[in-house]
Every structure is written in C-alpha cells, then in structure tokens.
Amino acid sequence: MALLTTAPAGADHSGPARRRAAPPSEPGARAPRRLRLDVLGLTPFAAYVLVFLAVPTLLAVGSGFVGADGGFTLDNVAALADPVIVATFVNSIGLSLLTAVIGAIVGAVLCYALLAFRAEGAVRATVAAISGVLAQFGGVMLAFAFIATIGLQGVVTVWLRDVWGIDIFADGAWIYGLPGLVLPYIYFQVPLMVITFLPALTALKAHWLEATLTLGGTRGAFWRRVAMPVLAPSFLASFLLLFANGFSSYATAAALASQGSQIVPLQIRTALTSETLLGRENLAGALALGMIVVMALVMWGYAVVQGTAARWQK
Amino acid sequence: MSLPVRQRAATLAPSPLGGRVILAVIGLIFAIPIISMLEFTLRAADGGHSVEHWLALFDPQNARSYAPIWVGLGNSLVLSVGTVAIVLLLLTPTMVLIALRFPKLRRPFEFLCLLPLSIPAIVLVVGLAPVYLVIGRTIGTGIWPLSLAYGVTVLPYAYRAIQASIDAVDVGTLAEAARSLGAGWGTVLLRVLGPNLRTGILAACLLSVAVVLGEFTIASLLNRQNLQTALVVVNKQDPYVAVILSLLALAFAFVLLLVIDRGAVARRGIRSRRGHQ
Numbered sequence: 049m050a051l052l053t054t055a056p057a058g059a060d061h062s063g064p065a066r067r068r069a070a071p072p073s074e075p076g077a078r079a080p081r082r083l084r085l086d087v088l089g090l091t092p093f094a095a096y097v098l099v100f101l102a103v104p105t106l107l108a109v110g111s112g113f114v115g116a117d118g119g120f121t122l123d124n125v126a127a128l129a130d131p132v133i134v135a136t137f138v139n140s141i142g143l144s145l146l147t148a149v150i151g152a153i154v155g156a157v158l159c160y161a162l163l164a165f166r167a168e169g170a171v172r173a174t175v176a177a178i179s180g181v182l183a184q185f186g187g188v189m190l191a192f193a194f195i196a197t198i199g200l201q202g203v204v205t206v207w208l209r210d211v212w213g214i215d216i217f218a219d220g221a222w223i224y225g226l227p228g229l230v231l232p233y234i235y236f237q238v239p240l241m242v243i244t245f246l247p248a249l250t251a252l253k254a255h256w257l258e259a260t261l262t263l264g265g266t267r268g269a270f271w272r273r274v275a276m277p278v279l280a281p282s283f284l285a286s287f288l289l290l291f292a293n294g295f296s297s298y299a300t301a302a303a304l305a306s307q308g309s310q311i312v313p314l315q316i317r318t319a320l321t322s323e324t325l326l327g328r329e330n331l332a333g334a335l336a337l338g339m340i341v342v343m344a345l346v347m348w349g350y351a352v353v354q355g356t357a358a359r360w361q362k
Numbered sequence: 363m364s365l366p367v368r369q370r371a372a373t374l375a376p377s378p379l380g381g382r383v384i385l386a387v388i389g390l391i392f393a394i395p396i397i398s399m400l401e402f403t404l405r406a407a408d409g410g411h412s413v414e415h416w417l418a419l420f421d422p423q424n425a426r427s428y429a430p431i432w433v434g435l436g437n438s439l440v441l442s443v444g445t446v447a448i449v450l451l452l453l454t455p456t457m458v459l460i461a462l463r464f465p466k467l468r469r470p471f472e473f474l475c476l477l478p479l480s481i482p483a484i485v486l487v488v489g490l491a492p493v494y495l496v497i498g499r500t501i502g503t504g505i506w507p508l509s510l511a512y513g514v515t516v517l518p519y520a521y522r523a524i525q526a527s528i529d530a531v532d533v534g535t536l537a538e539a540a541r542s543l544g545a546g547w548g549t550v551l552l553r554v555l556g557p558n559l560r561t562g563i564l565a566a567c568l569l570s571v572a573v574v575l576g577e578f579t580i581a582s583l584l585n586r587q588n589l590q591t592a593l594v595v596v597n598k599q600d601p602y603v604a605v606i607l608s609l610l611a612l613a614f615a616f617v618l619l620l621v622i623d624r625g626a627v628a629r630r631g632i633r634s635r636r637g638h639q
Contacts, residue, residue: 104489164381
C-alpha cells in the first residue's frame with residue numbers, strides 16, 4: 049500500500065537508480081538473453097491455452113468432418129441441412145432473439161432507474177451483486193426456481209388456478225418444452241444487460257443535458273436526439289452479448305427439458321450421448337461447427353459495434 | 363459562471379420516486395421465483411407449511427440419499443481450489459509479464475482471454491471429451507484435472523478483474539523502482555505487485571469460485587460429479603433438498619459478489635481520499 053504513495057512516476061530519481069541497478073557489463077549483451085527468458089515466461093500459459101482452448105475447439109470443429117470410418121467426410125456438415133436440425137437452429141436463434149430483445153429493454157429500463165441512486169451506494173451495490181449472481185450462477189438452479197414458480201404445482205400456477213380459475217397448462221405442460229424456456233432465459237438476460245449496459249449509461253455526461261437545455265431544447269429532445277444516438281452502439285453491443293448468451297446457454301434447458309432436444313445445445317447432448325446410432329458423435333462436431341459460425345457472426349457484429357461505442361466513451 | 367445553469371438543469375436520472383417505482387416493480391417480479399423456491403421448501407406433507415425439509419437436511423437418517431450432494435460439493439470445492447490456483451499461478455504472472463515486457467501483446471492477449479466467452483461451453487465439451495480421454499489414461503480420472511478446463515471458462519472474468527487492477531496502478535514504475543532498490547523478481551511479484559493488485563486478484567478468485575460452483579455443462583457431459591450435477595441427481599429423489607441447497611448456493615454467491623463490490627468501493631474511497639491530499 050505504501051508503495052502507491054512512495055513510488056510516483058517521477059523520472060527525476062529513476063535515472064540514477066537505474067544506473068545503480070544496471071550491471072557493470074554492456075547492457076546490450078544481456079538484452080537478448082533476458083528477452084529469451086521473458087518469452088520463456090509466456091510459454092506455460094501459451095501451452096495451457098493451446099491444450100485446453102485451441103485443441104478442444106479445433107477437435108470439436110474438426111470432428112464434424114470425420115466420418116464413422118475415421119476418414120474425411122462432408123456428410124455430417126451436410127446433415128446440418130436436415131430439416132430437424134434446421135428447425136433446432138431456428139428454435140435456438142428465435143429463443144435467443146426473443147429473450148435478448150426483452151432482456152435488453154427491461155435491463156435498460158432498470159439501468160435507467162438505477163441512475164436515481166448514488167453511484168456507490170448500497171442500492172446499486174446490491175443490484176450489481178444480485179445481477180452478477182443471476183447472470184452467471186443460474187443454470188440448474190434457475191430451472192428449479194421456475195419449476196417451483198410455474199411448474200405443475202408451482203406457486204404461481206396454483207395461485208392462478210385456485211384464485212382466478214386460470215389453468216396455464218390447459219394446452220399441455222409447455223414449461224418442459226421450448227416456450228417454458230422463455231421466462232427462465234429472460235431471468236438471466238436482464239441481469240446480464242444490467243452488468244453490461246450500466247457503465248455505458250453512467251458514462252452519459254450530465255453537461256450534455258445542460259447544453260441541450262441551455263440551447264433551448266427539452267429533456268425529451270435530449271433523450272431522442274443526443275442520448276439515444278450516443279447509447280445506440282452500446283445498447284446494440286449489449287444486445288448481441290445477450291443473444292450470444294442465450295444461444296450458448298445449456299444448463300437451464302438441460303435441467304428443465306428432460307426430453308426432446310428443441311435447441312442446439314440439447315441436440316449436441318443427444319448426439320454426444322446417443323447410444324443407438326453409432327458415429328453420431330461426429331454430428332455433435334458438425335452442430336458445434338454450426339454454433340461457432342453463428343457465434344462468430346455475432347461476435348464480429350459485437351466488435352464492429354463496440355468500435356463505434358468506444359469513440360463516444362472517451 | 364455555470365452556477366445558474368447548474369441549478370436549473372439537472373441530472374440525467376429519473377426522479378427519486380420514479381427510480382424507486384421502476385426498481386420496486388422489476389425487483390418484485392424477479393423476487394417471485396426466489397420466493398416460490400422458499401415457499402416450496404416450506405411445504406409440509408399435510409398441505410401446510412413447516413421447516414421439516416430444512417431440518418431433514420441435518421437428519422442423519424437421510425445422510426445416504428444426500429450423499430451425492432456432499433460428494434458433489436466436495437468435488438466443486440476441489441475444483442474451485444484448482445481453478446483459483448490456475449488464476450494465481452498461471453494467469454496473474456503472465457498478465458504481469460505482459461504488462462512489463464510485452465505491452466504490444468496486450469490486445470492479442472485480451473482477445474485470447476475473452477475468447478471463451480464466444481465459444482459456448484457445449485462446443486468446448488465436444489472437443490474436451492477426447493482431450494480428457496487422454497488425460498484420464500495418463501493421470502487418472504480424478505476430479506481435479508477438470509479444473510484445467512474450468513480455468514479456461516473463468517478466463518474472461520478473471521482477466522477483466524485483474525486487468526482493471528493492473529491499469530489502476532503503474533506496474534512498470536513499481537517494478538522498476540523495486541528492482542532498482544535491489545529486489546529480485548520473486549520479491550517484486552510477491553511483495554510489491556501482489557499487494558497492489560490485491561483487489562483485482564481477490565475479485566478474480568471469488569468470481570472464479572462463483573463460476574465453478576455454478577458450472578454444470580462440462581461436468582455433466584464429461585460424466586463428472588460436481589455440485590450442480592449432484593443437485594440434478596438429488597432433485598429426482600428429494601426435490602426439497604435440491605431447492606434448499608440451490609437457495610443456499612445463490613445466497614453464498616450473492617455474498618461473495620457483494621464482498622467484491624464493497625471491497626472495490628472501499629479501495630476507490632482510499633484512493634480518492636489520497637488524491638485530495
């Protein structure tokens with residue numbers, strides 16, 4: 049701690065000090081060896097990332113091109129055009145889009161409401177902590193929470209039935225199907241929006257509003273003509289992140305939907321664990337390839353939009 | 363000069379009342395599933411409410427049916443320790459080295475660390491299965507090697523937390539000052555940079571623990587038992603205990619993240635006070 053105050057970035061004392069620390073030999077002679085040592089220092093991490101990130105990703109994508117006989121084939125990739133698989137991709141993309149739109153809007157409204165509270169006060173801290181938990185810690189527990197809420201004997205289900213006479217499952221137990229995923233997904237999308245969008249909203253300068261008002265504009269005009277265009281890239285970037293989050297989510301769906309595989313992650317599970325069809329595990333590779341392509345497109349869009357957003361946040 | 367303008371004009375925030383109303387409405391809606399979980403755990407066999415399911419958790423008679431939970435929790439704790447070790451011994455030194463020696467590598471390294479965000483865990487599993495087949499053959503099928511995979515999944519979170527700390531202090535000057543006073547690299551890392559990056563490193567570790575405790579995808583598909591897979595197993599026999607433990611885990615993660623946030627605020631407070639001197 050003390051070092052923070054005793055080591056200012058002053059050039060005045062570093063000159064002689066550096067000379068004292070430098071070895072009596074030629075500095076140039078030592079440099080290459082030190083550089084080699086530094087590069088050596090990077091190797092453990094590089095090796096780790098290679099084995100546990102690069103290799104698995106390449107294996108996952110590569111296995112999509114391997115046939116049951118171990119040779120190269122395009123059959124698995126061609127299987128992506130299968131109507132059932134196309135439908136799963138459409139389901140996945142639709143679910144991610146829907147929950148990302150709702151999550152982004154509700155999350156943005158929540159961020160706006162948070163501006164009414166002190167930046168480092170207890171309210172924002174609590175909301176931030178809750179958002180962190182719900183955005184990253186959901187998964188299986190989220191499935192339990194929604195079974196307890198709108199499951200067949202859930203609190204809300206029973207309340208609606210007993211008090212209002214509404215049977216939300218009159219058309220079947222949709223909670224265990226695709227529609228049942230919408231509410232749980234929103235439940236982790238909104239907190240993620242709060243985490244990613246709040247910094248952009250707080251970066252909005254109050255003096256821009258002052259300037260607008262001084263020039264005779266209204267608050268409404270400020271939000272429409274100044275704030276929204278400035279926030280648009282950040283909002284879009286957060287939205288894309290939410291989409292990616294929904295698209296790659298597996299745990300909630302796996303714990304909730306015990307049968308069927310309406311979305312791509314569940315389809316991968318089926319392909320990985322299928323015991324009936326030999327060689328199906330390579331279909332998992334093709335599905336993984338499909339997911340990577342979608343994610344790459346989203347992340348590319350994210351990078352483009354972020355570049356625009358960064359210009360405003362300086 | 364700008365005083366009159368300032369008095370008239372205003373803040374971007376909604377009115378205090380408006381902010382509270384929005385927060386309360388959304389907060390209430392988000393509280394419903396949590397309250398439902400709580401209500402569910404308090405349901406008694408006779409249709410009323412009681413704490414019998416909470417008490418049952420400590421009943422030795424049920425120990426056998428809850429065994430998977432304790433195994434899973436133990437495994438998750440081992441995995442947390444392993445993942446934190448990766449963050450401390452592998453990621454942090456590499457980040458310091460890059461900050462000190464390879465400033466040009468910063469952007470590519472950031473990209474690398476954030477990459478796992480865009481590779482879904484389910485995709486990673488497809489490729490990790492063959493990797494773990496080899497690992498299983500060479501160093502055994504114990505639980506701890508799984509933390510090597512978890513190290514990758516926590517990489518983006520840990521990177522962000524630590525990098526924020528590295529940006530906040532001038533690591534180059536600190537390291538050079540310490541070196542010029544005769545400190546070795548070990549001393550520089552452990553006694554000079556370590557304490558200065560403490561907040562970020564602590565946040566990275568706590569976030570890693572939270573992510574590992576909540577992880578399901580990889581463990582489930584590689585047939586390993588952790589807290590989450592155990593919850594799914596136990597849920598089939600005794601949904602009450604699964605929900606009770608979920609609630610406890612959520613509360614635990616909430617406290618962890620609150621600690622991170624409060625720690626960061628306290629830290630900022632110290633720095634801004636120092637700035638005023």
